[in-house]
Structures are given as C-alpha cells and as structure tokens.
Amino acid sequence: MAPIKNGRHLFNEVPVGYPVPGKTTVYDESETIDLETVPLNGGILIKALSFSIDPYMRGKMRAPTKKSYSPPYAIGEPLNNHAVGLVLRSENPSFKAGDHVWAFLPFQEYVVQTNVAHVKLLENKENIPWSNYVGAAGMPGQTAYLGWKIFSKAKKGETVFVTTGAGPVGSIVAQLAKLGGLKVIASAGSDEKVEFMKKIGVDVAFNYKTTDTVKVLEEHGPIDIYWDNVGGATLEAALDAANPYARFIECGMISQYNQTSPYGVKNLMNIVGKRLSINGFIVSDHMTPENAKDFYDTIPAMIAKGELVFLEDKKYGLDKVGEAILDVQSGKNHGKSVIVVAEE
Amino acid sequence: MAPIKNGRHLFNEVPVGYPVPGKTTVYDESETIDLETVPLNGGILIKALSFSIDPYMRGKMRAPTKKSYSPPYAIGEPLNNHAVGLVLRSENPSFKAGDHVWAFLPFQEYVVQTNVAHVKLLENKENIPWSNYVGAAGMPGQTAYLGWKIFSKAKKGETVFVTTGAGPVGSIVAQLAKLGGLKVIASAGSDEKVEFMKKIGVDVAFNYKTTDTVKVLEEHGPIDIYWDNVGGATLEAALDAANPYARFIECGMISQYNQTSPYGVKNLMNIVGKRLSINGFIVSDHMTPENAKDFYDTIPAMIAKGELVFLEDKKYGLDKVGEAILDVQSGKNHGKSVIVVAEE
Numbered sequence: 001m002a003p004i005k006n007g008r009h010l011f012n013e014v015p016v017g018y019p020v021p022g023k024t025t026v027y028d029e030s031e032t033i034d035l036e037t038v039p040l041n042g043g044i045l046i047k048a049l050s051f052s053i054d055p056y057m058r059g060k061m062r063a064p065t066k067k068s069y070s071p072p073y074a075i076g077e078p079l080n081n082h083a084v085g086l087v088l089r090s091e092n093p094s095f096k097a098g099d100h101v102w103a104f105l106p107f108q109e110y111v112v113q114t115n116v117a118h119v120k121l122l123e124n125k126e127n128i129p130w131s132n133y134v135g136a137a138g139m140p141g142q143t144a145y146l147g148w149k150i151f152s153k154a155k156k157g158e159t160v161f162v163t164t165g166a167g168p169v170g171s172i173v174a175q176l177a178k179l180g181g182l183k184v185i186a187s188a189g190s191d192e193k194v195e196f197m198k199k200i201g202v203d204v205a206f207n208y209k210t211t212d213t214v215k216v217l218e219e220h221g222p223i224d225i226y227w228d229n230v231g232g233a234t235l236e237a238a239l240d241a242a243n244p245y246a247r248f249i250e251c252g253m254i255s256q257y258n259q260t261s262p263y264g265v266k267n268l269m270n271i272v273g274k275r276l277s278i279n280g281f282i283v284s285d286h287m288t289p290e291n292a293k294d295f296y297d298t299i300p301a302m303i304a305k306g307e308l309v310f311l312e313d314k315k316y317g318l319d320k321v322g323e324a325i326l327d328v329q330s331g332k333n334h335g336k337s338v339i340v341v342a343e344e
Numbered sequence: 345m346a347p348i349k350n351g352r353h354l355f356n357e358v359p360v361g362y363p364v365p366g367k368t369t370v371y372d373e374s375e376t377i378d379l380e381t382v383p384l385n386g387g388i389l390i391k392a393l394s395f396s397i398d399p400y401m402r403g404k405m406r407a408p409t410k411k412s413y414s415p416p417y418a419i420g421e422p423l424n425n426h427a428v429g430l431v432l433r434s435e436n437p438s439f440k441a442g443d444h445v446w447a448f449l450p451f452q453e454y455v456v457q458t459n460v461a462h463v464k465l466l467e468n469k470e471n472i473p474w475s476n477y478v479g480a481a482g483m484p485g486q487t488a489y490l491g492w493k494i495f496s497k498a499k500k501g502e503t504v505f506v507t508t509g510a511g512p513v514g515s516i517v518a519q520l521a522k523l524g525g526l527k528v529i530a531s532a533g534s535d536e537k538v539e540f541m542k543k544i545g546v547d548v549a550f551n552y553k554t555t556d557t558v559k560v561l562e563e564h565g566p567i568d569i570y571w572d573n574v575g576g577a578t579l580e581a582a583l584d585a586a587n588p589y590a591r592f593i594e595c596g597m598i599s600q601y602n603q604t605s606p607y608g609v610k611n612l613m614n615i616v617g618k619r620l621s622i623n624g625f626i627v628s629d630h631m632t633p634e635n636a637k638d639f640y641d642t643i644p645a646m647i648a649k650g651e652l653v654f655l656e657d658k659k660y661g662l663d664k665v666g667e668a669i670l671d672v673q674s675g676k677n678h679g680k681s682v683i684v685v686a687e688e
Binding site for chain 2: 068069231244256269273274282
C-alpha cells in the first residue's frame with residue numbers, strides 16, 4: 001500500500017489573549033505514512049478516532065520558560081491531548097488490531113506509540129459511543145467524579161454552586177450533587193445552556209451574562225460547596241456567599257486564561273473568617289488504580305442507563321481544531337468539545 | 345469597705361481605617377464597685393491582671409449588621425478579650441479566692457462572672473509569668489501550636505514562610521518549624537524585629553518594608569508551607585513562590601484590616617496549577633479537651649525550659665488600651681501586646 005497523508009494540527013506561536021485559529025495553531029498535511037510498512041519497534045500503530053478539546057490546553061500554549069503543571073506545547077510540533085483510537089497493528093502482546101484505546105496522543109491521524117504505559121484498553125461493556133471516552137467517561141468525567149468524591153465532603157441538604165454547569169465537567173458535577181441530595185445552583189453563558197441545566201435537574205440555573213451572580217447567590221445561597229471552573233469575579237462572589245466551613249474545589253479558572261491583566265480578588269479574608277478550605281486539583285494526580293477502577297466501574301454504566309446526561313459538541317476533521325479550541329475558550333461550545341477524526 | 349472605681353475601656357464608634365485612641369475607644373472611670381458586697385449570684389468575682397491585645401479585635405469594631413465569625417463590639421460597652429485574672433471571692437465550688445484563671449473578660453478592672461463555662465483554672469506548675477497565659481501560653485500560642493499541628497503537614501527539610509515572624513503567633517510558629525527540622529523564612533516590619541527573629545533561629549529573616557518579599561522568596565524559596573498573618577501582596581508573593589502541593593495556613597490578614605480599598609490578589613490560578621491546599625482557621629474551633637490538654641501539657645513547659653522564646657510588649661493601665669490596639673494594627677508593638685492592669 002502506498003503512503004497516505006497523515007494530517008496534523010501544529011502549535012505555531014504563543015498567543016496573546018485568545019488563541020487565533022490558523023495563526024496560534026495550523027493544520028498541516030505535509031506528512032505521509034505507510035500504514036503497512038511503518039516500523040512499530042515493539043509498539044502499536046493507532047488510528048485516531050476522537051480528540052478531546054479542553055480548557056486547560058490554553059495553559060500549554062505558553063513560552064517554554066514559563067513553568068506550569070503540564071508541559072508546554074512545542075512550536076512546530078502537534079498539539080496533544082486525550083483521545084480515543086483504534087489499534088491497526090500491534091507488536092505488543094497487550095494490544096491487538098481492532099482494540100479501542102484511551103491515550104494521550106499527538107494531534108495527527110495516525111501515530112506509532114512505543115511507550116504504551118499510559119495507553120488504556122477500553123472494554124466498553126456498556127456499549128456507549130466511543131467518543132464518550134474523551135468526555136463523561138474520559139478526563140472531564142474523571143475530573144468531576146474524583147474531584148467531587150475526594151474534596152466535596154458533600155452532605156445531603158447542602159447547597160453547591162457549580163460554574164460552567166452545562167459543560168462536560170460542571171454538568172456531571174451538578175448531576176452527582178443532585179443524586180447526593182444537594183440543592184444545586186449552576187451558571188452558564190447562554191440561555192440554551194440554562195435550558196440544558198434545568199433538564200438535568202439543576203435547581204437554580206442562570207445565565208451569568210444576563211443575571212448578576214452576586215444577586216443569585218444572595219437569594220439562593222449561602223453555599224456549602226463551590227465548584228470553580230471560572231475564577232475571577234465569580235470566585236469573589238462565591239467567597240462572599242460561602243457558609244462557614246464551606247469547601248471550594250478549584251478545578252479551573254477559565255475567565256482568567258485569556259486575560260492579559262487578571263482579575264484581582266479582594267475578599268480573601270473570608271477564608272479566615274469563615275474557615276474555608278480551598279483545594280486546587282488536577283485529576284491525573286488522583287488516577288490511582290483504585291480510583292480508575294471505581295470510575296470505570298461506575299460512570300460508563302450510569303451513562304448507559306441514562307442516569308448521567310451530557311452533550312457533545314462534535315467537529316469533524318483535524319483542520320477544525322483551532323476553531324474548537326477558540327470555542328471552548330470563549331464558551332461558544334455547547335457540550336463536550338470533541339474532534340472526530342474518523343468514526344471507526 | 346467603700347465602693348472603689350472600676351475603670352473600663354469602652355467601644356465608642358466604628359472606625360474608618362485605623363482605630364483612633366480616645367475616639368474609636370475611650371477609657372471610662374464612672375463606674376464603681378464594692379468588692380465585699382457586690383452580689384455574686386453563684387458566680388465569681390475576678391480582678392483582671394492582664395488583657396491580651398490581638399490583631400483580630402479590629403474585626404469586632406464593626407457595624408452590628410455586618411456578619412463575621414466573632415460578635416461585634418457594642419457601642420458604649422467595654423471591649424473584651426482573653427485575660428488572666430485573680431479570683432477575689434467565689435460562690436462556685438470549682439473556684440476559690442486566690443485562684444488564677446484564664447477567661448474571656450470585658451475590659452474592666454473587676455467583673456462578676458456568673459457563667460464560668462469558659463473560665464479556665466490555671467495551674468501554672470511551671471511557674472511562668474502569669475502574663476504569658478495571654479501570650480505564648482494563651483490564645484496566640486494555641487493558634488500557633490494547633491494551627492501548625494493540624495494544618496502544616498510539615499516534613500523535615502521543607503521550607504516554610506512565616507509572616508509577622510516576630511509576633512506572638514509567628515515567632516512560635518517559626519520556633520516550632522525549626523524544632524521540626526524545616527528551613528524558616530520569616531518577615532517582620534522593623535530591623536529590631538529581624539534581629540529577634542535571627543535570635544530565635546529563623547534562617548532567612550527580613551524586613552519587608554526595606555526588602556522585597558518577592559525577591560527573598562525567589563532567592564530562598566520555593567516554599568512548601570505559608571503561614572499567613574498578613575494577606576494582600578504578601579499572599580500573592582507566596583502563591584507565586586509555592587511548590588506544588590504547598591499548604592497555606594490562613595490565620596489572619598492584618599495588611600487588609602484597616603484598608604478601605606482591599607488589595608486584589610491576581611494570581612489565584614496557582615491554586616489549581618500547583619494543587620495548593622488553603623485552610624482558614626480560628627483556633628477556638630479546635631480547642632477540644634484533647635487539644636487543650638496537649639497544649640497545656642506542652643507549651644508552658646517549653647517556655648519554662650527556654651525552648652520557646654518570645655517577647656512581651658507590656659503597657660500598664662486600662663487607659664492605654666486604645667494606644668496598644670493601634671500599635672498592634674500598625675505593627676509598632678514589639679512582641680505580644682499585653683495590658684497589665686495589676687501585677688497580682
């Protein structure tokens with residue numbers, strides 16, 4: 001078989017403010033690959049099916065001198081993130097052609113993976129769509145499930161405020177909270193998202209662009225748990241609306257990622273006066289074998305039974321990556337952003 | 345015996361910015377008391393010896409409509425705080441004349457206490473000065489000891505940054521950290537305080553008014569624990585200088601108490617990226633019988649043996665309260681601020 005194109009989406013330059021499709025990142029078709037003859041060197045050849053587009057990717061679009069928890073993207077190299085793939089060929093006894101895997105992959109159509117330490121075989125006994133494994137059954141779902149389990153200390157009858165409540169993390173948190181008997185206040189950036197939040201059982205769903213967060217929390221708070229995906233003025237409002245001993249789960253601060261001048265939070269004295277506990281968390285720290293088993297035993301089954309409802313915002317083709325990233329950073333996506341490279 | 349004067353220090357008006365002696369609070373000698381005939385109604389008559397002056401008192405000088413963790417001072421009524429007193433008469437079998445007690449008392453020379461639930465008998469087997477029981481062996485010492493014990497998760501070889509490192513809380517934290525084998529960076533607001541911090545073993549002692557905190561932390565950090573008594577820009581510097589998984593103990597934010605426009609902290613995204621855990625804490629929440637026993641079994645003995653060194657800044661007479669409060673708020677005190685009402 002002759003070599004075929006191996007489309008890639010590359011990091012092109014460090015953005016100032018929002019990333020610009022075609023400038024910050026570019027789609028490239030210059031590479032080719034021969035699927036039958038490419039050497040595997042004991043590894044596996046993976047065909048990418050779905051890539052996840054996540055808010056945290058903005059943090060990797062930085063100068064390599066700037067330290068952060070996740071390595072920066074390298075100029076001229078493909079972006080990378082969690083993906084679902086299909087094994088085409090294998091020289092590793094743990095995988096065979098036809099297997100589906102969850103892996104951290106470069107944004108290209110085909111990749112030879114020799115280090116398979118973090119390539120997870122997907123059983124999918126529940127037969128949910130494969131793309132779910134980069135969403136509610138993937139990293140965003142793990143973030144919601146383990147963050148809630150480890151840090152919320154939730155008690156029935158308490159009140160939680162969830163930001164980005166229609167998104168892949170927030171919507172799962174909101175549903176887990178409802179299942180736990182909590183009152184859920186949740187915000188999102190469009191009326192369409194508000195409708196979705198009401199559909200999944202959120203008690204007080206509002207559009208933060210047209211409704212004042214401070215007033216909503218004054219009316220429907222105080223809050224015992226704050227799930228933060230946005231930071232900035234919303235975090236400030238949550239600090240004022242917190243009950244004594246409230247728990248703040250700091251999962252992300254997307255309102256700040258594209259600001260050249262970040263928001264200054266002025267009311268941190270609430271941390272002392274209300275004895276708040278505030279925990280930053282990155283899910284990969286908590287994916288122990290026990291937690292991973294617990295997650296995969298629980299969440300795919302809940303999705304299959306319809307106990308967890310979530311939306312996917314699919315774009316088709318690696319050339320759409322830049323657009324998808326910008327949508328996620330500006331809140332234009334509706335549901336989990338997925339790049340579908342191939343259906344099977 | 346004829347009635348004698350019972351001097352009091354009253355809350356007079358809610359301050360804007362720093363409290364003003366003689367205006368925010370006033371000394372009053374209009375009350376009298378007959379020590380022999382005043383009815384006890386089953387309680388005890390206490391002669392105040394030493395009152396503690398603490399930073400948190402500023403938070404109680406507020407309009408009663410404003411909620412906070414500690415009840416506000418009432419206009420026209422005496423201030424109150426932790427004190428050491430001498431029992432003059434008793435109708436309660438748990439106390440007898442001549443006993444020394446640690447109690448939360450109104451700022452007046454003599455008081456009849458019928459509710460003795462929070463009046464603690466001081467044994468003082470170690471024979472340390474009675475005034476120590478409002479300092480290193482009192483609430484500030486409890487704050488340092490229990491805050492460090494519960495929240496620091498300190499490990500030998502780690503680095504801690506302690507603010508107000510010459511003060512009654514910070515200096516005890518610094519010494520406990522040294523005893524635990526940590527490297528201690530500590531700040532204070534005068535060269536005299538820096539000398540004291542060096543004397544008690546602080547590795548990197550600096551005057552934050554003449555030396556840039558950011559640069560000190562860049563040179564001598566990163567830090568694993570931050571003991572916050574000041575908030576504001578110093579908290580911001582600590583967030584930037586924190587190691588992943590650092591613990592922030594939020595004990596107070598004195599840099600903000602007298603600001604009409606508080607400082608906005610801009611780099612809270614570090615909480616997520618570095619997975620920080622930040623805990624606000626008020627020591628009274630943690631004074632369980634076990635913790636109280638542990639504290640009184642440990643700290644007075646360490647003071648008596650000279651293992652814990654600390655300074656007292658004594659002022660004599662209840663008329664000096666306003667001045668002492670302002671000194672503490674502006675950092676002019678050197679050591680634990682104590683109002684000595686009577687020596688015995």
